[in-house]
Amino acid sequence: xxDVTQTPRNRITKTGKRIMLECSQTKGHxxxxxxxxxxxxxxxxIYYSFDVKDINKGEISxxxxxxxxxxxxxxxxxxxxxxxxxxxxxxxxxxxxxxGSDTQYFGPGTRLTVL
Amino acid sequence: GENVEQxxxxxxxxxxxxxxxxxxxxxxxxxxxxxxKQELGKRPQLIIDIxxxxxxxxxxxxxxxxxxxxKHFSLHITETQPEDSAVYFCAARGxxxxxxxxxxxxxxxxx
Numbered sequence: 001x002x003d004v005t006q007t008p009r010n011r012i013t014k015t016g017k018r019i020m021l022e023c024s025q026t027k028g029h030x031x032x033x034x035x036x037x038x039x040x041x042x043x044x045x046i047y048y049s050f051d052v053k054d055i056n057k058g059e060i061s062x063x064x065x066x067x068x069x070x071x072x073x074x075x076x077x078x079x080x081x082x083x084x085x086x087x088x089x090x091x092x093x094x095x096x097x098x099x100g101s102d103t104q105y106f107g108p109g110t111r112l113t114v115l
Numbered sequence: 116g117e118n119v120e121q122x123x124x125x126x127x128x129x130x131x132x133x134x135x136x137x138x139x140x141x142x143x144x145x146x147x148x149x150x151x152k153q154e155l156g157k158r159p160q161l162i163i164d165i166x167x168x169x170x171x172x173x174x175x176x177x178x179x180x181x182x183x184x185x186k187h188f189s190l191h192i193t194e195t196q197p198e199d200s201a202v203y204f205c206a207a208r209g210x211x212x213x214x215x216x217x218x219x220x221x222x223x224x225x226x
Contacts, residue, residue, distance in 0.1 A: 035216075040124070040218060040219075041218055042121075042204060042216045042217055042218040042219050043159070043204060043216040044216070045213060045214075045215075048213065050212075058213070090158065090159070102147060102149070102164065103149070103161050103164070104149075104161070104214060106158040106159050106160070107158060108157075108158050109158055
């Protein structure tokens with residue numbers, strides 16, 4: 001979905017470096033998410049934000065931090081990258097419908113390699 | 116904690132056959148169950164979803180069934196085609212509004 005973008009698309013870095021992955025959306029959604037995808041493990045939630053002032057940890061938040069700079073922007077940081085953070089990272093957005101947030105729209109993904 | 120188990124992890128079928136992927140969830144408060152398809156090198160995209168007040172939903176060749184008592188839900192694809200080849204993820208949403216994903220099923224449809 002072209003309305004959710006991620007930068008960079010690919011990144012190779014070294015152990016100990018600080019890395020920031022950025023996500024932007026033009027869908028006007030209030031909710032944003034960061035997932036990590038590893039082979040055989042599916043999509044695991046790192047952090048999520050239901051609005052600009054709301055940040056919540058997901059199931060695997062250790063070693064990561066986030067910033068919701070605006071409704072349309074949600075960044076994921078690795079303060080000191082380690083090799084087991086090598087993965088495909090997806091940002092997603094959804095809208096509150098009054099009964100919950102339904103469809104999540106994913107960005108194209110960022111492939112991160114930590115050497 | 117909340118968990119979604121998905122089986123099988125891989126599934127190979129002949130073109131034209133049916134494919135069934137099954138998921139089990141642990142949170143009895145879950146009320147929304149989407150299925151996502153991820154083609155090779157692409158992002159996951161929603162293909163069908165079902166809410167807890169419905170037992171079955173169909174959309175052309177795909178259908179989803181939900182058994183709330185057993186906490187099972189399944190994806191059914193009929194008349195499979197090579198373009199159905201992808202990884203499929205089930206998910207369940209609980210009261211905290213987070214989606215918990217299954218580990219994925221790699222479906223291969225052979226011509």
